[in-house]
Amino acid sequence: MTEPTAVPVPNAVGQDGLLRGLSGLAAAVVELPLGLEVPGVDRDRALQREISEQLGDYVVPRLEHLEAPLLVVVGGSTGAGKSTLVNSIVGRRVTATGVLRPTTRTPVLVHHPADTEWFRSGRVLPDFARTGSSSRRANTIRQVATSTLWPGIAVLDAPDFDSIDETNRDMAEQLLGAADLWLFVTSAARYADQVPWDYLRRASERNASVAVVLDRTSPEALVDVRRHLARMLSEHGLSDVALFSVPESTPDGEGVLPAGDVEQITMWLRQLASDEVQRREIVLATLQGAIRHDVEASRQLEAALQRQVQAAAQLRKDVETVYHAAHADLMTAATDGSMLRGEVLARWQDFVGSGEIFRKLERTVGSWRDRLFRRTPTKPEEVEEAALSGLHLLILDRAERAAEEAARAWDGTAAGQDLLDSRRGLDRASRDVRVRAERIAREWRESVFELVSDQGADKKAKARALSLGVNAAGVTLMVVVFAGTAGLTGAELGIAGGTAAAGQAVLNAVFGDQAVRRLAEQAGKDLSRRIEELLADEADRFLTLLPDQAELENAHWQLEAAIAAVDEPRGRRRR
Numbered sequence: 001m002t003e004p005t006a007v008p009v010p011n012a013v014g015q016d017g018l019l020r021g022l023s024g025l026a027a028a029v030v031e032l033p034l035g036l037e038v039p040g041v042d043r044d045r046a047l048q049r050e051i052s053e054q055l056g057d058y059v060v061p062r063l064e065h066l067e068a069p070l071l072v073v074v075g076g077s078t079g080a081g082k083s084t085l086v087n088s089i090v091g092r093r094v095t096a097t098g099v100l101r102p103t104t105r106t107p108v109l110v111h112h113p114a115d116t117e118w119f120r121s122g123r124v125l126p127d128f129a130r131t132g133s134s135s136r137r138a139n140t141i142r143q144v145a146t147s148t149l150w151p152g153i154a155v156l157d158a159p160d161f162d163s164i165d166e167t168n169r170d171m172a173e174q175l176l177g178a179a180d181l182w183l184f185v186t187s188a189a190r191y192a193d194q195v196p197w198d199y200l201r202r203a204s205e206r207n208a209s210v211a212v213v214l215d216r217t218s219p220e221a222l223v224d225v226r227r228h229l230a231r232m233l234s235e236h237g238l239s240d241v242a243l244f245s246v247p248e249s250t251p252d253g254e255g256v257l258p259a260g261d262v263e264q265i266t267m268w269l270r271q272l273a274s275d276e277v278q279r280r281e282i283v284l285a286t287l288q289g290a291i292r293h294d295v296e297a298s299r300q301l302e303a304a305l306q307r308q309v310q311a312a313a314q315l316r317k318d319v320e321t322v323y324h325a326a327h328a329d330l331m332t333a334a335t336d337g338s339m340l341r342g343e344v345l346a347r348w349q350d351f352v353g354s355g356e357i358f359r360k361l362e363r364t365v366g367s368w369r370d371r372l373f374r375r376t377p378t379k380p381e382e383v384e385e386a387a388l389s390g391l392h393l394l395i396l397d398r399a400e401r402a403a404e405e406a407a408r409a410w411d412g413t414a415a416g417q418d419l420l421d422s423r424r425g426l427d428r429a430s431r432d433v434r435v436r437a438e439r440i441a442r443e444w445r446e447s448v449f450e451l452v453s454d455q456g457a458d459k460k461a462k463a464r465a466l467s468l469g470v471n472a473a474g475v476t477l478m479v480v481v482f483a484g485t486a487g488l489t490g491a492e493l494g495i496a497g498g499t500a501a502a503g504q505a506v507l508n509a510v511f512g513d514q515a516v517r518r519l520a521e522q523a524g525k526d527l528s529r530r531i532e533e534l535l536a537d538e539a540d541r542f543l544t545l546l547p548d549q550a551e552l553e554n555a556h557w558q559l560e561a562a563i564a565a566v567d568e569p570r571g572r573r574r575r
């Protein structure tokens with residue numbers, strides 16, 4: 001287990017190192033690649049966003065400017081009276097109130113004119129644009145300067161965190177994460193709701209500075225409700241938070257409650273504004289809790305990233321296994337005799353049986369001709385075309401089946417399904433595979449012919465090769481490569497065996513048996529390479545959708561190093 005993180009109060013010596021470490025952590029977290037739809041990834045991304053926003057909106061800028069005004073974020077449930085409370089604290093209408101929900105669409109930041117530069121400069125809440133009026137744009141705050149608030153403190157009216165508007169809920173959560181002090185507002189009708197307690201629980205986990213306002217409670221129920229609320233706070237580890245009560249009353253035309261109803265709250269905030277030491281203690285307490293939370297939560301992201309690594313590795317393995325098997329199957333089918341069936345076998349038997357190929361090599365190979373049926377004369381080009389067509393169709397068929405198998409393997413996981421949905425048609429071979437398969441067959445033929453031509457370098461071999469003909473010798477070598485008995489049955493077995501042996505004998509007579517074996521091996525390797533390149537490109541249609549392995553490993557290293565860099569200035573090491 002990891003020991004609890006202890007965060008000391010920043011000092012002039014350690015603050016710079018801590019700030020550098022936290023800035024690095026913020027960069028590492030925001031760049032974390034969590035793109036695969038693995039189980040729990042929505043939770044992981046939410047945590048990533050939460051850490052990134054708190055580090056960027058609060059921790060780093062607050063650590064850079066510890067002397068900035070105290071930011072009090074007023075948050076709560078729908079209809080709790082937050083906006084009315086803010087107006088009442090300020091003493092005039094600065095934020096809209098009403099019965100239509102959501103009332104607070106644009107957060108309102110209220111501060112003393114003397115503190116304007118702190119908030120206008122972006123040193124506080126740097127990711128939020130400032131405006132002088134309400135706006136529907138995301139990440140926008142309406143900034144109001146008023147002398148009725150005290151220097152050293154600012155109050156921000158946040159959207160409801162249980163708003164019907166998702167954008168408002170997200171903004172409320174982001175703003176609460178950027179608060180020095182959370183002022184939670186609830187009412188007699190809403191104080192037991194689950195949503196506020198989820199937020200308060202998280203506040204407790206972060207050791208955030210929190211105060212609670214029980215608003216809109218009738219005088220008759222105030223004592224009982226307050227007592228029950230205090231007990232619930234204690235049960236949730238928040239027994240030491242400040243708890244204020246505001247009786248139910250009617251605001252004036254400015255949306256302001258009677259001064260006496262909010263006197264305790266305004267006196268408390270005024271005291272904080274005037275006491276620099278107490279403000280700093282609140283800032284440091286919240287800051288330390290936020291740093292502790294963000295570091296520990298970042299360790300959870302290490303595990304999240306590991307899940308991404310494992311998922312990517314499995315998806316990659318699925319595809320590579322399918323296409324490696326496809327390559328092996330293709331080469332087996334191309335070299336085990338399976339190609340010497342049907343049209344290819346018939347054309348070759350016609351060619352051999354015609355006797356033309358043996359006529360000039362009668363002494364050496366004439367006996368093989370006698371074992372074969374006499375056929376109608378066939379040119380080597382006809383054998384060649386039949387062989388090329390068979391090889392082309394063989395490659396095309398296996399490429400199509402490989403695409404189906406790879407897609408089926410990915411379809412078994414949520415991450416794979418999401419990737420398949422992002423690129424339609426992966427369950428079929430690429431559109432140009434037919435053309436490429438035909439090109440492979442024809443280019444391989446040319447390569448075989450070149451091998452045969454190059455082999456006849458000495459005068460005797462060249463004379464024999466010329467007497468046979470390069471095309472006939474090349475076609476014969478192709479048949480030798482295709483030769484084999486696996487997969488053939490009955491009459492095919494004997495005929496194909498004899499046919500292949502005849503081709504072997506012809507080439508042996510021309511080049512010699514060792515040279516023929518070498519030629520057949522070279523031709524087979526060349527065909528294997530060409531097919532492998534095609535299937536690798538087909539596999540890449542899947543693999544390019546996966547996060548880069550080096551990128552994942554580098555992200556993990558960056559996050560680990562960033563966490564260590566934050567730990568070091570605090571004099572702490574991981575176990």
